[in-house]
Amino acid sequence: MSKVGVLGTGTWGMALARVLSDSGKHDVTCWSALPQEIDYFVATKRHPNLPGVPIPDEIKFTKDISEAVVGQDVVLFAVPSVYVRSTANKAAPFLEDGQVVADCAKGIEEGTMMFLTEVIEDEVGKVCPGKKLRLVALSGPSHAEEVAVDIPTSIVSASTDMEAAKTVQDVFMAGCLRVYTNSDIKGVEMCGALKNIIALAVGASRGMGYGDNTTAALITRGMAEISALGVAIGCDQQTFNGLAGIGDLIVTATSEHSRNNRCGIMIGKGIPVKKAIEKVGMVVEGINCLPAAMELAERYNVDLPIISAVDKVVNGGETPAAMATYLMGRDKAHEFVNN
Missing domain, CATH: 1.10.1040.10 (N-(1-d-carboxylethyl)-l-norvaline Dehydrogenase; domain 2)
Structure with missing residues (x-):
């Protein structure tokens, strides 16, 4: 059974966490920068933007980012684009050299003109010089509201490291998710x-x-x-x-x-x-x-x-x-x- 850490508990992060957990093939740990969100999810087993979709009991929630990073086979960045750098800064000390990190936010950082996997690489490099990650972009036509209720969806796992792309493909292939690889990240x-x-x-x-x-x-x-x-x-x-x-x-x-x-x-x-x-x-x-x-x-x-x-x-x-x-x-x- 693989281990997946999800950084961010918005609608997309939670929809993916639910799919992974329900597959029975993954241990899923979710982290949020907002402690009150974690308290809410633990207490209600619901996400306010995904009405009628229960959160599986098997998903672990944590306020300590290290618990969603250390020892995970895949770490998923599921925060809005403007928070990718700050999240990478928090996660950097705990990310492991060679760890597979998948970003599912979509955007370009203002000022640097970096794509978001580049932002992660740049920030982790500043905090922990020499640390190398295996970066993947997870993207495609995928509304969280539909994935959360198992509507068939196809997405792309993209990386210049095709083995990393295939790792993410293997993790996210589920009943409602079909994942293709692409080298053009x-x-x-x-x-x-x-x-x-x-x-x-x-x-x-x-x-x-x-x-x-x-x-x-x-x-x-x-x-x-x-x-x-x-x-x-x-x-x-x-x-x-x-x-x-x-x-x-x-x-x-x-x-x-x-x-x-x-x-x-x-x-x-x-x-x-x-x-x-x-x-x-x-x-x-x-x-x-x-x-x-x-x-x-x-x-x-x-x-x-x-x-x-x-x-x-x-x-x-x-x-x-x-x-x-x-x-x-x-x-x-x-x-x-x-x-």
Whole structure:
């Protein structure tokens, strides 16, 4: 029986912990930076954002991060992107050289432009120079609300270390989860970060009353933007056509479970951005990722009209209607850049 430590007890972390525990093949230990969360889970065996889904008695909860790290076959980072570095800092003294660490948060760190597995590696290296981890990105079209109730789901385990990717694949293969491996970790992380911004755009279009035609255009052209930036930084084109790419974008841009989509809908209806984020009640990763996306676009000289339009609405005070007019009025172009 393998041992898995889960750092973070949000909806995704808890959904994965439940699947692993229910498989009967893993001992699962969950840690949260918020002691009151641990007390709540132990007392109620429920997660407030996963109503009707009981927490298995077999899952162990701890307020001591070392207990969720030391001796674990896989350590899973399941915290929001803005807390990945601080969590890595706390975990670093207890992580073991050569330990498999999987990150399932999606984003790019503002300022450093690092993907989140790079953030973990960087922070652990600062705290414990010379310590080497086997890093994996776990990503794909996977709403926690569906995984928590055993809806069939396919995701990707990505790493330049294929044995580490296969280890995570083996751990997470369960009745409702099918896991594929991918060696393009940078492409998988790029998709996971930027698809949230396109989901904001699709949501805004829905909030403005636009229909399926607009949704299809934004998803298709949005993926073209993500792919163009990804290829510019050395990612594999195939990744953008796979589960972590178009698959994750479709589910995030269209599902009622998507907080980015819901936030975009409210923005499209004229609700101020800050108020929309408050109403969602959870982290809206697409908002957090915008500064990094814009900086990368400038650094690699890649045109990202849809992502730029979202940034102008969120951070520049423009209206969704003005940005829709701008996007539809851009110069004529061939659909594919190389033609």
